[in-house]
Amino acid sequence: MQAMPDYDVSEPLDTDYYSVFANVPAADRDVWNRARAFTAEAMPQMNDYWERAEFPAHLAKRMGSLNLLADGIAVPGLDLMSPLGAGLVNMEVSRGDGSLGTVIAVQGGLAMRSIALFGSEAQRETWLGPLGRGEKLGAFALTEPEHGSDSVALETTATLDGGEYVLNGEKKWIGNGAAGDVSVVWARDDAGDVRGFLVEQDREGYEAETITGKASLRAIHQARIRLNNVRIPKANLLPGARTFKDTSKVLVATRLGVAWSALGHATAVYEAALNYATQRTQFGRPLAKFQLVQERLTYMLSELTSMQLHCVHLAGLDAAGLMRPTQAAMAKYHNTRKARELASIARDMLGGNGILLENHVIRHLLDIESIHTYEGTQSIQTLLIGRDVTGQSAFA
Numbered sequence: 573m574q575a576m577p578d579y580d581v582s583e584p585l586d587t588d589y590y591s592v593f594a595n596v597p598a599a600d601r602d603v604w605n606r607a608r609a610f611t612a613e614a615m616p617q618m619n620d621y622w623e624r625a626e627f628p629a630h631l632a633k634r635m636g637s638l639n640l641l642a643d644g645i646a647v648p649g650l651d652l653m654s655p656l657g658a659g660l661v662n663m664e665v666s667r668g669d670g671s672l673g674t675v676i677a678v679q680g681g682l683a684m685r686s687i688a689l690f691g692s693e694a695q696r697e698t699w700l701g702p703l704g705r706g707e708k709l710g711a712f713a714l715t716e717p718e719h720g721s722d723s724v725a726l727e728t729t730a731t732l733d734g735g736e737y738v739l740n741g742e743k744k745w746i747g748n749g750a751a752g753d754v755s756v757v758w759a760r761d762d763a764g765d766v767r768g769f770l771v772e773q774d775r776e777g778y779e780a781e782t783i784t785g786k787a788s789l790r791a792i793h794q795a796r797i798r799l800n801n802v803r804i805p806k807a808n809l810l811p812g813a814r815t816f817k818d819t820s821k822v823l824v825a826t827r828l829g830v831a832w833s834a835l836g837h838a839t840a841v842y843e844a845a846l847n848y849a850t851q852r853t854q855f856g857r858p859l860a861k862f863q864l865v866q867e868r869l870t871y872m873l874s875e876l877t878s879m880q881l882h883c884v885h886l887a888g889l890d891a892a893g894l895m896r897p898t899q900a901a902m903a904k905y906h907n908t909r910k911a912r913e914l915a916s917i918a919r920d921m922l923g924g925n926g927i928l929l930e931n932h933v934i935r936h937l938l939d940i941e942s943i944h945t946y947e948g949t950q951s952i953q954t955l956l957i958g959r960d961v962t963g964q965s966a967f968a
Contacts, residue, residue: 607640670935727760744797750795754770
């Protein structure tokens with residue numbers, strides 16, 4: 573029987589010091605409330621799944637049944653989320669757990685978005701509904717063992733042979749790559765152009781193994797994939813994706829989702845620190861009465877508020893079709909850095925209790941390390957923004 577924790581630090585406090593969310597439209601608040609209810613349902617399970625490094629597939633399917641996976645993508649039969657609504661879902665689910673937040677990033681942000689933007693009508697009809705409802709799981713296979721930040725240099729090939737493409741190469745760090753149903757594989761065609769292909773994971777020659785030994789996002793599986801003469805029909809080519817610039821359109825959209833996810837993590841650790849400060853007594857009084865603790869909480873709140881402003885403002889620009897790629901890069905750059913900092917402060921404020929999974933902070937701290945890296949590292953975002961403001965490229 574699991575022991576009861578000494579402190580209850582997971583109670584959501586709806587932190588909104590600047591009333592950033594005061595005027596959230598009713599439809600967006602409804603989907604936020606759905607995400608909040610799901611998070612309350614899932615959180616009591618996640619520490620155990622995280623500690624065992626097991627993927628709770630039933631919770632991924634549960635998110636689909638609640639229409640929390642689509643990430644603002646139009647899916648027949650499902651209500652369309654606005655950019656703000658999709659962001660709030662990313663934030664709320666990540667406030668509960670980073671692995672579950674990454675399920676949304678992979679399923680909706682990457683796999684479904686690739687099909688929605690570049691797929692044929694038949695491909696959209698076949699895949700978007702089952703993926704959006706969580707009946708099928710999708711993967712986005714771009715990065716390779718030797719090509720992460722320089723994924724534009726990918727080496728996986730797709731050679732046309734009669735009415736089929738033959739795929740060869742390797743992919744790494746692919747969420748749901750070994751536990752899903754279909755992978756969007758990015759490869760070079762005979763002309764050397766980067767194209768997208770739908771590869772069912774049960775095809776002969778598709779070999780995937782779960783990457784073990786992770787200390788971050790332990791409750792979602794990433795895979796290393798080997799494609800050995802995998803044959804797919806020409807109809808599995810995403811016809812609208814013709815160059816790596818098209819691939820980048822998917823990544824840009826997902827970067828804003830990562831900024832929202834970072835905000836969710838930061839909210840969780842700030843509220844854990846505040847809850848702990850009011851419950852923990854030392855030297856005869858609550859920690860909340862110490863000047864140093866109040867200074868730390870004030871600093872955390874100021875940074876959290878800045879993160880909220882980044883996200884909500886860009887959601888408005890996105891809805892108006894005015895968000896530029898480097899603005900999404902700025903939000904990702906800012907928010908993941910701040911989430912790491914706030915998690916470190918919260919861990920320290922909880923003292924020894926900060927390393928216990930039952931108090932959640934250490935799980936968020938470690939999971940933030942992954943979201944700080946994926947969809948473009950801090951260094952890559954820096955170069956994108958730097959090129960935009962100076963007009964000079966510093967890419968090697």
